[in-house]
Amino acid sequence: MRNVFPSVHDSILSSIYQSLPNLMDYSNKLCTQIQDLPRSGIRDFFELVIGRSDVISLGVGEPDKSTPWPIREAVIRSLEKGQTSYTSNLGLEPLRVLISEYVEKQFRVTYDPKTEILVTVGVSEALDLAFRAVLNPGDEVIYHEPCYVSYSPSIKMAYGVPVVVNTREENQFALMAEDVEKAITPKTKVIALNFPTNPTGGIMPAEELEKIAALAVKHDLFVFTDEIYCELLYDGRQHKSIVEFPGMRERTVLLHGFSKAFAMTGWRLGYACAPAPLREAMMKVHQYCMLCAPIMSQIAGIEALKMGASAYEEMRQSYEMRRNIIVSRLNGMGLHCFNPGGAFYVFPEIRSTGLTSKEFAIGLLEKKSVAVVPGTAFGAAGEGFVRCCYATAPELIVKAMDLMEEFVNEVRG
Amino acid sequence: MDPLIQLLAINSNRSTAELAGILSLTEDEVRRRIAAAEADGTILGYNAVVDRQKAGHRGVTALVEVKITPEKEGGFDRLARRIAKFDQVRECFLMSGGYDLAILVEGKDLLDVANFIAEKLSTLGGVLSTATHFQLKAYKQAGFLVNANADEERLPISP
Numbered sequence: 387m388r389n390v391f392p393s394v395h396d397s398i399l400s401s402i403y404q405s406l407p408n409l410m411d412y413s414n415k416l417c418t419q420i421q422d423l424p425r426s427g428i429r430d431f432f433e434l435v436i437g438r439s440d441v442i443s444l445g446v447g448e449p450d451k452s453t454p455w456p457i458r459e460a461v462i463r464s465l466e467k468g469q470t471s472y473t474s475n476l477g478l479e480p481l482r483v484l485i486s487e488y489v490e491k492q493f494r495v496t497y498d499p500k501t502e503i504l505v506t507v508g509v510s511e512a513l514d515l516a517f518r519a520v521l522n523p524g525d526e527v528i529y530h531e532p533c534y535v536s537y538s539p540s541i542k543m544a545y546g547v548p549v550v551v552n553t554r555e556e557n558q559f560a561l562m563a564e565d566v567e568k569a570i571t572p573k574t575k576v577i578a579l580n581f582p583t584n585p586t587g588g589i590m591p592a593e594e595l596e597k598i599a600a601l602a603v604k605h606d607l608f609v610f611t612d613e614i615y616c617e618l619l620y621d622g623r624q625h626k627s628i629v630e631f632p633g634m635r636e637r638t639v640l641l642h643g644f645s646k647a648f649a650m651t652g653w654r655l656g657y658a659c660a661p662a663p664l665r666e667a668m669m670k671v672h673q674y675c676m677l678c679a680p681i682m683s684q685i686a687g688i689e690a691l692k693m694g695a696s697a698y699e700e701m702r703q704s705y706e707m708r709r710n711i712i713v714s715r716l717n718g719m720g721l722h723c724f725n726p727g728g729a730f731y732v733f734p735e736i737r738s739t740g741l742t743s744k745e746f747a748i749g750l751l752e753k754k755s756v757a758v759v760p761g762t763a764f765g766a767a768g769e770g771f772v773r774c775c776y777a778t779a780p781e782l783i784v785k786a787m788d789l790m791e792e793f794v795n796e797v798r799g
Numbered sequence: 800m801d802p803l804i805q806l807l808a809i810n811s812n813r814s815t816a817e818l819a820g821i822l823s824l825t826e827d828e829v830r831r832r833i834a835a836a837e838a839d840g841t842i843l844g845y846n847a848v849v850d851r852q853k854a855g856h857r858g859v860t861a862l863v864e865v866k867i868t869p870e871k872e873g874g875f876d877r878l879a880r881r882i883a884k885f886d887q888v889r890e891c892f893l894m895s896g897g898y899d900l901a902i903l904v905e906g907k908d909l910l911d912v913a914n915f916i917a918e919k920l921s922t923l924g925g926v927l928s929t930a931t932h933f934q935l936k937a938y939k940q941a942g943f944l945v946n947a948n949a950d951e952e953r954l955p956i957s958p
Binding site: 428431432435436441443445446447534584699708710711713715757763780784 | 806813817820821822905913953954955956957
């Protein structure tokens with residue numbers, strides 16, 4: 387029988403091994419394409435904040451509540467029953483049926499649960515699958531900045547070429563069709579959209595969306611639309627997705643998930659809806675690299691969709707109130723901040739302080755222990771802005787705003 | 800429901816300035832509307848929801864089911880209002896089902912509650928019977944979990 391206890395001899399050897407210098411030169415061994423990807427600006431900032439317990443953070447990108455209890459309870463029950471197996475690569479069929487119904491209600495577009503829906507590990511995976519399914523090396527993807535951190539790297543990892551179009555504060559961070567048109571070349575294959583947008587809270591006016599849809603049809607492009615914040619709209623607005631316009635269903639990959647509306651970020655559950663040939667191509671990548679989304683997350687998703695709007699309407703209302711507080715406080719301290727129509731972020735302009743985004747965020751953290759994220763973490767177009775998440779208790783928002791006001795006054799002297 | 804009342808019903812501890820910010824009203828308007836709601840009885844009062852065990856309270860609370868005889872005029876109202884007026888009665892509701900009134904009675908100890916029921920409540924004309932259930936432990940009060948484990952900490956910065 388093998389001796390499971392290491393002998394004195396083994397432990398001496400092991401300590402000798404550990405003290406030897408590591409002679410491997412990783413810079414020559416790692417994939418150059420990955421080495422060339424920039425580090426996420428979020429991660430740099432995260433490292434400044436982590437380990438500090440005194441910080442009021444407006445730097446998160448997720449709801450401040452745990453997943454609604456009925457969803458958690460359904461998963462506990464499923465674990466008690468022993469539901470711990472793989473599922474179909476596509477995802478559990480009852481979940482796909484519910485997704486189809488939910489999407490039809492939300493976007494007025496019908497998808498066949500058998501051939502046109504794929505359950506994924508968050509929208510991030512779905513987006514990656516979509517890029518990998520359609521891009522050949524050198525194909526261009528038009529996307530808008532400031533945006534969620536993974537668009538450009540995901541395009542590059544699929545050997546595509548990211549082509550950025552900036553959204554601007556003067557347009558309330560909506561994407562202008564004329565700017566998109568200027569970026570279209572014969573190599574353009576995809577336009578990627580995400581409205582409401584992280585980090586700006588910007589939304590798309592229907593008329594601008596219609597013009598972009600017409601461009602996609604005219605130039606025969608795909609559109610990937612990330613709808614992750616579509617439930618979180620304020621001031622009585624109704625969401626409109628680009629997939630609803632004529633000629634769009636056949637060229638659109640609709641990406642959605644459970645993270646934001648259902649407060650399920652850690653479950654990593656999303657889905658893609660797309661015409662059958664596209665779904666099939668995405669499914670090939672998914673089955674080899676992921677197999678399936680975790681079954682407990684899928685069961686949580688079933689319960690979430692059964693709850694529907696009742697799971698998030700109260701949270702949506704409370705976000706709207708918090709948005710009102712934070713927007714009025716920011717403008718009150720002289721940081722110009724437009725009133726965002728969706729998501730749970732505000733993107734105030736901090737240029738009047740004379741600081742860069744990074745200087746502002748680091749100064750605020752060091753002097754007042756309030757964390758916000760520099761706008762540049764979301765692309766160069768974010769310079770002059772910081773992202774504040776208001777999915778935080780109102781009393782903490784008020785306290786953070788008091789401290790930020792002190793900071794701004796001190797900087798301005 | 801009026802959004803201002805709705806906000807106060809969830810948390811009455813917000814400042815006028817905060818309420819004004821949330822609802823895009825002036826502070827004067829918020830003060831005026833709260834005063835009006837207090838005056839017309841829409842707002843009955845303000846309580847903090849206290850974990851009594853943590854606060855060192857040693858009293859007892861009982862839920863008492865009460866059967867009463869309705870009166871020809873006014874039904875249950877007159878007697879229910881008489882019962883509700885006792886300081887020991889924290890809450891009093893007319894119920895559907897097997898009994899008529901559900902009342903929440905508080906006393907400094909078991910004997911105190913027992914005396915109230917035996918001497919004050921049961922002896923009222925029109926009270927037919929009572930069934931008393933003493934509270935043993937609180938898990939949720941007025942929408943708040945008692946001794947709740949704090950939700951898992953979120954990462955301070957995330958994309």
